[in-house]
Amino acid sequence: LRGPRTAVAIALLLTALAAAGCGLGPGSEVGDVDLTVTRDYGTVPMLHRQVDGVTESDTVMRALERSTDVSTRYGGGFVQSIDGLEAEEAVDRSLDWFFFVNGVESTVGAADYPLHGGESIWWDYRDWTAAMRVPAVVGAWPQPLLGGYEGKVHPVGVECMGGGAACAEVDERLEDAGVKLASRPPDGSIRVLVGPWSRVRTDPAASQIERGPQTSGVFADFRPSAGAYRLVGLDEGGDEAVELGPDAGLVAATRRFEDPPVWVVTGGTEAAVRAAAQLLNTASLRDHYAVVADGKRETALPVR
Amino acid sequence: MRSPFAYTPRSRPLQLASPSAAVVYLGALVAVAFLYSNPIVLLGVGVAVVLAGRAAGAWSAVRAALWMGLTLALLIVVVNALVVSRGTTVWARLGDWPIFGQVDITAEAVAAGAVLGLRAAVVMVAFAVYSACVDPDRVLRALRPLAGRSALTATLVSRLVPVAAADASRLRDAARLRGPGAAPVGKAPLARRLLAGSLDRAVDVAATLELRGYSLRQEHQRPSAGATRSGPERPEKRFTSAKRRSRYDCRFYATGAIVLAVAIAGKALGADSFSEYPTTEIGSAATTLAVAAVVALSGLAPLRRVPRRAIARPPRTASTSTPAGWIS
Numbered sequence A: 001l002r003g004p005r006t007a008v009a010i011a012l013l014l015t016a017l018a019a020a021g022c023g024l025g026p027g028s029e030v031g032d033v034d035l036t037v038t039r040d041y042g043t044v045p046m047l048h049r050q051v052d053g054v055t056e057s058d059t060v061m062r063a064l065e066r067s068t069d070v071s072t073r074y075g076g077g078f079v080q081s082i083d084g085l086e087a088e089e090a091v092d093r094s095l096d097w098f099f100f101v102n103g104v105e106s107t108v109g110a111a112d113y114p115l116h117g118g119e120s121i122w123w124d125y126r127d128w129t130a131a132m133r134v135p136a137v138v139g140a141w142p143q144p145l146l147g148g149y150e151g152k153v154h155p156v157g158v159e160c161m162g163g164g165a166a167c168a169e170v171d172e173r174l175e176d177a178g179v180k181l182a183s184r185p186p187d188g189s190i191r192v193l194v195g196p197w198s199r200v201r202t203d204p205a206a207s208q209i210e211r212g213p214q215t216s217g218v219f220a221d222f223r224p225s226a227g228a229y230r231l232v233g234l235d236e237g238g239d240e241a242v243e244l245g246p247d248a249g250l251v252a253a254t255r256r257f258e259d260p261p262v263w264v265v266t267g268g269t270e271a272a273v274r275a276a277a278q279l280l281n282t283a284s285l286r287d288h289y290a291v292v293a294d295g296k297r298e299t300a301l302p303v304r
Numbered sequence B: 001m002r003s004p005f006a007y008t009p010r011s012r013p014l015q016l017a018s019p020s021a022a023v024v025y026l027g028a029l030v031a032v033a034f035l036y037s038n039p040i041v042l043l044g045v046g047v048a049v050v051l052a053g054r055a056a057g058a059w060s061a062v063r064a065a066l067w068m069g070l071t072l073a074l075l076i077v078v079v080n081a082l083v084v085s086r087g088t089t090v091w092a093r094l095g096d097w098p099i100f101g102q103v104d105i106t107a108e109a110v111a112a113g114a115v116l117g118l119r120a121a122v123v124m125v126a127f128a129v130y131s132a133c134v135d136p137d138r139v140l141r142a143l144r145p146l147a148g149r150s151a152l153t154a155t156l157v158s159r160l161v162p163v164a165a166a167d168a169s170r171l172r173d174a175a176r177l178r179g180p181g182a183a184p185v186g187k188a189p190l191a192r193r194l195l196a197g198s199l200d201r202a203v204d205v206a207a208t209l210e211l212r213g214y215s216l217r218q219e220h221q222r223p224s225a226g227a228t229r230s231g232p233e234r235p236e237k238r239f240t241s242a243k244r245r246s247r248y249d250c251r252f253y254a255t256g257a258i259v260l261a262v263a264i265a266g267k268a269l270g271a272d273s274f275s276e277y278p279t280t281e282i283g284s285a286a287t288t289l290a291v292a293a294v295v296a297l298s299g300l301a302p303l304r305r306v307p308r309r310a311i312a313r314p315p316r317t318a319s320t321s322t323p324a325g326w327i328s
Helices: A002-019 A060-067 A165-176 A206-211 A270-277 B019-035 B039-055 B059-083 B107-133 B136-143 B148-176 B187-211 B249-268 B286-300 B308-312
Strands: A022-024 A029-039 A044-055 A070-073 A078-082 A094-101 A120-127 A156-160 A190-196 A220-225 A228-234 A240-245 A249-254 A262-267 A290-293 A298-301 B090-097 B101-106
Touching (some): A002 A022, A029 A060, A060 A070, A060 A120, A078 A094, A078 A120, A165 A190, A165 A270, A190 A270, A206 A220, A206 A249, A206 A262, A228 A298, A249 A270, A262 A270, A270 A290, B019 B039, B019 B107, B019 B136, B019 B249, B019 B286, B039 B059, B039 B107, B039 B249, B039 B286, B059 B101, B059 B107, B101 B107, B148 B187, B249 B286
Parallel strands (some): A029 A120, A156 A190, A190 A262
Antiparallel strands (some): A029 A044, A070 A078, A094 A120, A220 A228, A249 A262, A249 A290
């Protein structure tokens, strides 16, 4: 009698383990991921490669360790150095390694971030004195608009806030990138706000930009000037570095609490919003935290 | 039953050597075990301590320590494999656990646990050899000038713990002898009785020590103070045997020094090449193998050398109370 009962108990246990995601070996392959390693807010590229054969058990840390020389601390949860470039802390500056998956800063360590295939992982070594947290960046374009973040695909909605022709251009560029736009985006959607700053600033998530990079992670500011707003580029320390004027457009991403990221395509004037909309392409956004354009040239933020 | 780790006097070099020489020799091996993470060197230390124990006639202590050490090593491997999910070679996925999060069993975590376990086992065997081969009384005598009160406390503990164990054994025997119909005796009443007996004995010991003048301050402790000959007034007479040197001392001092020097030099030359994560890499360069070989061979130091002439001559009869290896 004991034999059949034991067999049933073992079968139930194995079924429970299998249901809980247990199994032998690394698990089946889920696809490839894109790995980018840069320093100084993406200005100095160090590594860019596709990591093939990502399995169910792979994490951001394993993908990194398989691709380059990594040293860790705190029991392997935090990266201390990549390719010999070590985190350092001095009186006036603190440099560390940060990572984004699909352009969204992770709230968990790299060793605890599971991969599902198709992600864009970006490790950046930067001075975080001015902004310890940069919740979202545009450098993984078209992610997270295309593939979502934290393992889930989110609907994407474009909110036209007086953007005029720029809204149509944004729609077109997103659709060209393969993003399916929701006509009535539900709660939990990734929003793209298009319009002059005077309108966009009414959104609670976008208004964080006015509170500085330590809140929004965006190294730009809008200053009121003669009934309009002029765009100011900030440096790594969060100080004013360059005045870009009212015709400069900004493409940036931010995030309020644990809400989905919000992209802003904005500027002081309608012309500036149009200039910003034209930045929605891989060449302009790749490996940048945020980008500004004044019609003549494009500048990555923070200004260096 | 006698513990396998209890000191047993034998006329072997390690037992005959002075405590400091034995401590230097075994301490050097333990130091190498803590200094190195390379499993080849750790295995060398393991071979050395096992050989040393065998040569010193402490095989039962070595065997018991190996059993305990390997059990502990297995536990460390299991815990490390469950707690640490680092490493790129995943053997099994155990899903999400409440405290640990995603638990993956990786080859690297198992290997890292095995190295930690090996170190623990090696150190346990070394201490087992020390415990079985080095006379604790001589160690305490050697320490007495440095820390008299601590030495006295340690002496009392080393005496009274076995006495308490014997008391417990006797109490259990007495409980069993009441016959099969008697109510079983729980552990708590047994422990209470044992504690009461130990406290009674402690009071007796304290009174005896006071009578012998141990409570007097240093300036009152004079030879003519009425203390007995075995009292604390003439330590230089009582503990002269601790100052005796053994003809084996040089051997153990030299072996310990060589082991340490080779280990430090090897460390400086990169002989401790070992990386657990993300992939296990064990260095097996010539320097690593050389350090491991030297350390392993040091385990032969306690071997008793049989002089050639002893084969021809009949054994000398004991004519003195001084052990054979001592120089008076």
